[in-house]
Amino acid sequence: MKKCPYCKIEVGGDPVKCPLCQSRLMGEGEKLYFPEKNTLKFRSFLYKLQLFIVWALIIAGLGLDFLQEIRFPGFPDLHWSLIFAMWFIAFEHGIMRQFKPGTGSARKVTVMVFTILILLLITSYYFDFLWLTRDWILPIVIAATIVANFVLTMIDKQGNAMAYLLTGLFFSVIPFLVIYLRKKEAMPMTWNICLLISIILFAGAIIFKGRSVAREFQRRFHV
Numbered sequence: 001m002k003k004c005p006y007c008k009i010e011v012g013g014d015p016v017k018c019p020l021c022q023s024r025l026m027g028e029g030e031k032l033y034f035p036e037k038n039t040l041k042f043r044s045f046l047y048k049l050q051l052f053i054v055w056a057l058i059i060a061g062l063g064l065d066f067l068q069e070i071r072f073p074g075f076p077d078l079h080w081s082l083i084f085a086m087w088f089i090a091f092e093h094g095i096m097r098q099f100k101p102g103t104g105s106a107r108k109v110t111v112m113v114f115t116i117l118i119l120l121l122i123t124s125y126y127f128d129f130l131w132l133t134r135d136w137i138l139p140i141v142i143a144a145t146i147v148a149n150f151v152l153t154m155i156d157k158q159g160n161a162m163a164y165l166l167t168g169l170f171f172s173v174i175p176f177l178v179i180y181l182r183k184k185e186a187m188p189m190t191w192n193i194c195l196l197i198s199i200i201l202f203a204g205a206i207i208f209k210g211r212s213v214a215r216e217f218q219r220r221f222h223v
Contacts, residue, residue, distance in 0.1 A: 002027040047095075054092060058085045075127070083123055090115050109152070110167045113145045134179065139190040142171045143197050150201040153209055161209045162216045165202060172198030 002025035004018040014029030064070045065081035124133035146168045153164040
């Protein structure tokens with residue numbers, strides 16, 4: 001058993017430093033009382049490694065952009081490193097949310113997709129492909145999110161069906177109305193298909209999960 005030469009205490013196991021004064025312990029260590037969590041240590045190392053790589057790329061991009069003045073071809077006045085840094089930071093935020101306890105799948109999907117859509121709009125605005133994002137990429141991503149929420153509604157066992165349904169409506173109806181009122185003309189076919197998918201899957205979820213949604217509504221609103 002190891003001993004502290006200053007605190008005069010004995011410490012079991014095989015620690016390196018005294019838990020009281022942090023001095024180096026003397027003597028032979030014993031077998032560990034609890035097994036080492038090697039899996040958690042390895043995951044922690046991988047997370048720190050990818051975090052280091054991400055910040056190295058952000059710093060390198062800022063240096064090439066602002067110090068070396070390396071620009072994208074065709075965009076001489078665009079500071080591309082800021083857009084790249086925005087994407088990398090959002091990526092790290094998404095990873096942290098995946099491991100945050102007490103956060104439901106519906107909220108995670110909603111925040112992740114909402115963040116991606118905002119980043120897509122900003123990126124497409126500065127790289128001059130806003131029309132492609134607005135008329136094609138956004139409705140396709142939203143339709144895929146609605147399908148994912150429908151699948152989560154079907155397999156949910158925790159009484160969160162209403163959250164998935166509301167998320168699906170949020171991602172289809174609200175963007176549809178915003179774009180329609182802004183353009184004041186016929187909507188692209190992709191947005192019409194996205195809206196139809198949302199309505200069809202919403203009806204299907206009500207048909208298959210109607211009782212669960214009703215019970216959840218009563219539980220959440222105490223009615």
